[in-house]
Amino acid sequence: xxxxxxxxxxxxxxxxxxxxxxxxxxxxxxxxxxxxxxxxxxxxx
Numbered sequence: 001x002x003x004x005x006x007x008x009x010x011x012x013x014x015x016x017x018x019x020x021x022x023x024x025x026x027x028x029x030x031x032x033x034x035x036x037x038x039x040x041x042x043x044x045x
Contacts, residue, residue: 006012 001007001009001012004012004015006015
């Protein structure tokens, strides 16, 4: 709820409708974001 800005559990539950594809896309974007921030993505060790 902190990440999405929902102030009450009721609002969070109302809009907490996601598909498996949505979750996978969000995880992928988060992975890329965190990887580029930490230097993991694009490294050639």
